[in-house]
Amino acid sequence: NAGVTQTPKFRILKIGQSMTLQCAQDMNHNYMYWYRQDPGMGLKLIYYSVGAGITDKGEVPNGYNVSRSTTEDFPLRLELAAPSQTSVYFCASSYSRQAYEQYFGPGTRLTVT
Amino acid sequence: AQTVTQSQPEMSVQEAETVTLSCTYDTSESDYYLFWYKQPPSRQMILVIRQEAYKQQNATENRFSVNFQKAAKSFSLKISDSQLGDAAMYFCAYRSAKGEIQGAQKLVFGQGTRLTINP
Numbered sequence: 001n002a003g004v005t006q007t008p009k010f011r012i013l014k015i016g017q018s019m020t021l022q023c024a025q026d027m028n029h030n031y032m033y034w035y036r037q038d039p040g041m042g043l044k045l046i047y048y049s050v051g052a053g054i055t056d057k058g059e060v061p062n063g064y065n066v067s068r069s070t071t072e073d074f075p076l077r078l079e080l081a082a083p084s085q086t087s088v089y090f091c092a093s094s095y096s097r098q099a100y101e102q103y104f105g106p107g108t109r110l111t112v113t
Numbered sequence: 114a115q116t117v118t119q120s121q122p123e124m125s126v127q128e129a130e131t132v133t134l135s136c137t138y139d140t141s142e143s144d145y146y147l148f149w150y151k152q153p154p155s156r157q158m159i160l161v162i163r164q165e166a167y168k169q170q171n172a173t174e175n176r177f178s179v180n181f182q183k184a185a186k187s188f189s190l191k192i193s194d195s196q197l198g199d200a201a202m203y204f205c206a207y208r209s210a211k212g213e214i215q216g217a218q219k220l221v222f223g224q225g226t227r228l229t230i231n232p
Contacts, residue, residue, distance in 0.1 A: 042117070042225055
């Protein structure tokens with residue numbers, strides 16, 4: 001199994017551009033999450049999903065959108081990129097509410113200039 | 114809202130020695146989980162150890178153990194016989210155990226402690 005995969009690994013965007021960060025998991029997990037990690041900081045939750053068609057905001061949702069059309073995929077959309085969105089983005093998944101562990105992807109390093 | 118604080122931005126230890134990383138948290142809940150995650154230079158987040166708040170016994174995983182003080186809201190990580198491969202950022206994280214609330218499994222992270230192992 002590949003676990004949680006993220007593409008791309010790195011990306012540089014110009015201010016005002018848009019892009020989609022891809023996340024996929026092959027573990028049949030219902031719960032998926034997007035976090036961002038700013039330099040020297042811990043991870044903060046952007047959006048999460050408890051199943052296909054169900055998403056909700058986390059701590060820092062402004063400037064982002066998500067969709068969950070399938071169990072496997074949970075893309076994160078950045079509209080009108082801003083320098084404040086320069087960060088490392090992590091996708092994670094877990095099996096259930098009671099599951100102890102969230103499995104993380106390798107991250108996407110995004111720079112907005 | 115819950116918060117997690119790691120007051121040591123950086124720590125260093127000699128190889129084969131023991132080091133303790135500190136973490137405190139704030140919550141009004143009585144049932145929750147606490148975690149330590151390791152993030153090496155590869156950026157991959159790796160679960161090191163977890164603790165259920167309802168358990169009084171401290172969790173251990175090989176060379177890693179925790180000192181969980183529920184009343185003090187403290188959750189420190191002890192690494193024994195430190196190895197070069199232990200060098201990484203370590204994050205303390207909190208998760209509510211309220212399973213009936215949608216999204217209650219969200220993780221709240223501390224700021225991290227960078228651990229250096231000196232050969």
